[in-house]
Amino acid sequence: MQTLNVLVVDDSNVNRLVVSRLIQALGHQVVTAEDGAQALACCETMLPDLILMDVIMPHMDGLEATRRIRERFNKRWIPIIFLTGKIEQEDMLAGLEAGGDDYLTKPVDIKLLTAKIRVMSRIADMQQRISQDAQRLEAYYLSNEMEQQLAEHVLHNLYGDRSQTGIEQWILPAVQFSGDIITAARSPTDTLHIMLADSTGHGLSAAIACLPAATVFYAMTQKGFSINAIAREINKKLKQHLPVGRFVAATLAAINPQEKTVTVWNGGIPFAAFINEQGRIEKQFQSSNPPLGILRNMDFDASVEVYRWSEPGRLMICSDGLTEAKGAQGDMLSLERLCSMLASPYTLPAIAPLREQVIAHLAGHENADDISLVLAPCAASIGPAGPATQNAMFTQLSNWELRLDFGPKELREELGMATLLGWLNQIGLSEAQLSDMLLIVTELFNNALDHGVLALDSSEKHSSAGFTSYLMKRAGKLFGLEHGWIQVAMSHVTGEDFPILKLCIHDSGQGFDAAPFLHSELEDAAPHGRGIALVNRLCRSVRYRENGRRVEVEYVLR
Numbered sequence: 149m150q151t152l153n154v155l156v157v158d159d160s161n162v163n164r165l166v167v168s169r170l171i172q173a174l175g176h177q178v179v180t181a182e183d184g185a186q187a188l189a190c191c192e193t194m195l196p197d198l199i200l201m202d203v204i205m206p207h208m209d210g211l212e213a214t215r216r217i218r219e220r221f222n223k224r225w226i227p228i229i230f231l232t233g234k235i236e237q238e239d240m241l242a243g244l245e246a247g248g249d250d251y252l253t254k255p256v257d258i259k260l261l262t263a264k265i266r267v268m269s270r271i272a273d274m275q276q277r278i279s280q281d282a283q284r285l286e287a288y289y290l291s292n293e294m295e296q297q298l299a300e301h302v303l304h305n306l307y308g309d310r311s312q313t314g315i316e317q318w319i320l321p322a323v324q325f326s327g328d329i330i331t332a333a334r335s336p337t338d339t340l341h342i343m344l345a346d347s348t349g350h351g352l353s354a355a356i357a358c359l360p361a362a363t364v365f366y367a368m369t370q371k372g373f374s375i376n377a378i379a380r381e382i383n384k385k386l387k388q389h390l391p392v393g394r395f396v397a398a399t400l401a402a403i404n405p406q407e408k409t410v411t412v413w414n415g416g417i418p419f420a421a422f423i424n425e426q427g428r429i430e431k432q433f434q435s436s437n438p439p440l441g442i443l444r445n446m447d448f449d450a451s452v453e454v455y456r457w458s459e460p461g462r463l464m465i466c467s468d469g470l471t472e473a474k475g476a477q478g479d480m481l482s483l484e485r486l487c488s489m490l491a492s493p494y495t496l497p498a499i500a501p502l503r504e505q506v507i508a509h510l511a512g513h514e515n516a517d518d519i520s521l522v523l524a525p526c527a528a529s530i531g532p533a534g535p536a537t538q539n540a541m542f543t544q545l546s547n548w549e550l551r552l553d554f555g556p557k558e559l560r561e562e563l564g565m566a567t568l569l570g571w572l573n574q575i576g577l578s579e580a581q582l583s584d585m586l587l588i589v590t591e592l593f594n595n596a597l598d599h600g601v602l603a604l605d606s607s608e609k610h611s612s613a614g615f616t617s618y619l620m621k622r623a624g625k626l627f628g629l630e631h632g633w634i635q636v637a638m639s640h641v642t643g644e645d646f647p648i649l650k651l652c653i654h655d656s657g658q659g660f661d662a663a664p665f666l667h668s669e670l671e672d673a674a675p676h677g678r679g680i681a682l683v684n685r686l687c688r689s690v691r692y693r694e695n696g697r698r699v700e701v702e703y704v705l706r
Contacts, residue, residue, distance in 0.1 A: 184213025327354025328520035372569030386441030427491030469517035549639035600657025659695035
């Protein structure tokens with residue numbers, strides 16, 4: 149039993165002596181006071197664990213002393229037992245209302261007082277444990293707050309500032325941290341990549357599960373990888389690092405303003421669609437794949453859906469926290485109604501009325517799951533391009549040459565363009581030079597792959613139905629590619645006036661007649677020849693050899 153410091157307050161010397169000896173015999177420490185004023189003074193010096201308080205005393209009675217003790221020391225509970233000769237019920241009630249905890253009448257029954265002191269000792273033990281637990285809880289709370297602030301800072305910086313991407317977004321977490329994330333970044337070819345990811349669970353643990361997905365997304369987008377290659381790599385990382393039962397539903401989208409296309413890989417996100425400026429759904433991208441982190445990479449399906457728009461609109465993606473949000477009557481949100489609220493030019497902000505509609509639907513109830521929503525403009529221009537990444541690895545060398553060979557495996561996994569874009573980001577080009585070379589390399593490599601190795605007819609893709617058919621044929625041929633290659637060589641040589649960047653792309657295809665496109669003006673070129681005409685305009689020379697299987701270009705670094 150804990151040793152108590154007991155304050156005995158009584159104006160009778162005899163009573164103080166008798167009670168003090170009894171308490172000391174029980175193993176407790178005793179302090180005495182002759183009236184309420186002295187009792188207050190003792191409490192100011194050292195707070196007792198228990199007070200035995202007489203009621204009728206000169207200067208300040210026990211009731212007034214008790215009231216003042218309760219007011220002055222309200223942050224700590226001190227048991228107060230009244231000892232008095234008054235036995236009327238009104239007197240007992242008055243003592244309890246003043247702040248007393250118990251009541252004993254004089255002459256004091258020693259056995260009863262002993263029992264009550266023991267009870268108060270047990271209560272004091274419990275109070276001390278509660279106080280210690282409260283201190284530990286407060287320390288944990290402060291530590292947790294610091295960790296939460298640190299995590300919030302890290303996550304905010306990791307997911308970055310998306311204001312330069314032109315997208316609108318809204319996330320409403322179910323708890324402090326959202327298990328939903330929205331990331332967006334520009335590829336070196338100015339294609340806008342977007343990922344909405346929804347991790348299992350809620351809070352910080354769910355947010356942490358999304359970290360590998362975000363880091364892979366940003367790194368591979370910067371290097372120029374396609375979204376299906378990014379989805380495959382994210383799946384691999386999550387499968388390796390997340391525990392069993394943890395996975396990430398995600399939609400990855402690529403918006404190409406030059407081609408006017410939206411490319412989507414959807415694994416477990418309930419709604420992704422192209423909405424026109426009249427607020428109607430023109431194309432919905434179904435969730436045809438399981439979430440990331442479930443399948444082994446050998447079983448992973450990286451196939452995508454591609455939609456080409458004829459008129460501008462918006463890509464809308466939302467998590468199941470929104471599609472399953474219940475209103476006051478248990479009803480679900482109407483996605484058609486939300487889409488109809490997007491009937492406005494893509495250049496105007498549009499997410500605010502959708503957010504207000506969702507909040508009104510919840511009607512003050514907390515959302516059961518994280519809600520996330522992203523809108524991305526789909527038009528010929530989707531905001532300012534990000535700054536080019538430059539690392540002048542080769543600029544101190546006057547002459548150098550690099551060469552890469554891409555076989556069936558590399559072509560199937562679409563590693564070629566990502567590798568070439570990585571080259572271009574390493575050779576110290578100015579922003580204008582990099583923009584030109586990105587266009588040149590992209591056009592020539594894609595021509596070599598699509599029309600050389602895969603033997604596709606580009607004239608098919610310039611109608612809406614033909615474009616879809618073209619993409620399906622391309623995906624099928626690329627998936628089953630067992631033979632074929634593309635060789636790429638790039639060199640930097642010192643010219644007469646300015647350095648020259650030479651590019652040679654050679655493929656294993658049947659070749660084609662490039663002469664009509666080389667000698668046509670850009671404005672007069674056929675839709676499927678405009679790329680060659682543009683390359684011809686940008687380069688000092690363009691030569692097709694081996695019946696079109698080999699193209700050599702020279703670009704002057706002015």
